[in-house]
Amino acid sequence: MKIKDILEENRFSLSFEVFPPKREGNIENLYVTIEELLALKPDFISVTYGAGGGTRDKTVEIASKIKNEFGGEALAHLTCVKSTRKDISEILINLAECNIENILALRGDPPDNEEMFVKCEGGFGNAGELVDFIKSEGIFSVGVAGYPEVHIESPNMTTDIANLKKKVDAGADFIITQLFFENSAFYRFRDEVLKTGIAVPVIAGIFPLFNFKQIPKILSLSNTKIPSVLYEKLLRVSEKPEEVEKYSIEYAIRQGEDLVRNEVAGLHFYSMNKSRHIACIISELDFPD
Numbered sequence: 001m002k003i004k005d006i007l008e009e010n011r012f013s014l015s016f017e018v019f020p021p022k023r024e025g026n027i028e029n030l031y032v033t034i035e036e037l038l039a040l041k042p043d044f045i046s047v048t049y050g051a052g053g054g055t056r057d058k059t060v061e062i063a064s065k066i067k068n069e070f071g072g073e074a075l076a077h078l079t080c081v082k083s084t085r086k087d088i089s090e091i092l093i094n095l096a097e098c099n100i101e102n103i104l105a106l107r108g109d110p111p112d113n114e115e116m117f118v119k120c121e122g123g124f125g126n127a128g129e130l131v132d133f134i135k136s137e138g139i140f141s142v143g144v145a146g147y148p149e150v151h152i153e154s155p156n157m158t159t160d161i162a163n164l165k166k167k168v169d170a171g172a173d174f175i176i177t178q179l180f181f182e183n184s185a186f187y188r189f190r191d192e193v194l195k196t197g198i199a200v201p202v203i204a205g206i207f208p209l210f211n212f213k214q215i216p217k218i219l220s221l222s223n224t225k226i227p228s229v230l231y232e233k234l235l236r237v238s239e240k241p242e243e244v245e246k247y248s249i250e251y252a253i254r255q256g257e258d259l260v261r262n263e264v265a266g267l268h269f270y271s272m273n274k275s276r277h278i279a280c281i282i283s284e285l286d287f288p289d
């Protein structure tokens with residue numbers, strides 16, 4: 001089913017993100033995790049698309065498994081990095097053949113060894129151009145990324161949201177946000193999005209911070225701020241993984257409860273390919289019918 005239709009039918013959507021494992025042998029573990037995540041009855045599961053190749057083919061394979069073998073709904077991520085129009089066309093054909101109806105259209109980050117995103121010759125320069133191309137095929141529901149704390153290359157929120165509007169005007173049906181830890185940032189962003197005349201649902205991305213060591217990477221890739229109360233608490237217990245996990249779960253539950261109370265269109269959990277923690281969080285949340 002198209003996510004556009006799911007969002008139109010439901011007041012609220014629940015979803016999870018998984019990523020293709022780097023090592024071939026780990027894919028079977030991921031399939032076990034996906035089945036456990038599907039038992040939590042999400043509206044869809046999204047599958048990321050690797051920045052520098054390698055795991056890219058796996059995105060279609062995993063999304064196809066979710067849709068065709070496990071009976072869930074899949075959202076395949078797709079980026080412009082190092083891809084020509086012809087490459088993207090081939091992936092779209094492959095997705096359509098696998099019965100995948102939903103794509104998260106992204107520009108993508110530069111590969112690890114490169115500093116800036118460089119448009120591939122014959123490719124796309126930003127996510128909006130990719131949305132336009134995918135939509136011209138007429139068969140996919142398309143989502144795009146939004147940044148409550150502004151995309152790291154953008155000078156300010158006004159410019160960033162004006163660019164977000166271009167993606168929606170190109171045909172995007174929904175927005176999934178970058179992770180954030182302060183709900184006030186999400187509410188500010190949602191207000192600005194509405195003021196700009198963007199009417200598609202904004203789904204909140206929640207990242208339970210299970211590993212203290214993830215913090216530097218998160219901070220280097222985005223403008224996301226970690227509230228001092230969260231940081232200091234995690235720092236105090238950083239040598240005790242079970243305490244980090246317990247506090248992160250509690251924090252994600254509080255974030256989710258507040259977002260649901262404030263009528264968020266959906267919650268999208270960055271699962272980091274773990275189901276047990278996500279199940280603990282979901283079991284404590286009451287979702288709208």
Ligand code: FAD
Pocket residue numbers: 047048049050051077078079104105106107108109125126127128145146151152153154159160163164166167176177178179205
């Ligand atoms: P864009 O929307 O193209 O924006 C990039 C920058 O260009 C922004 O600063 C924007 O303001 C500006 N811009 C946009 N349009 C225009 C325009 N028309 N003219 C001028 N400037 C413009 N990365 C991966 O590699 N794989 C993934 O699977 C993946 N999944 C993600 C899922 C979510 C929910 C999110 C939030 C991010 C994900 N990313 C993923 C990261 C994403 O690729 C990076 O954040 C990337 O730097 C920007 O991608 P974008 O689609 O937001 O780009």
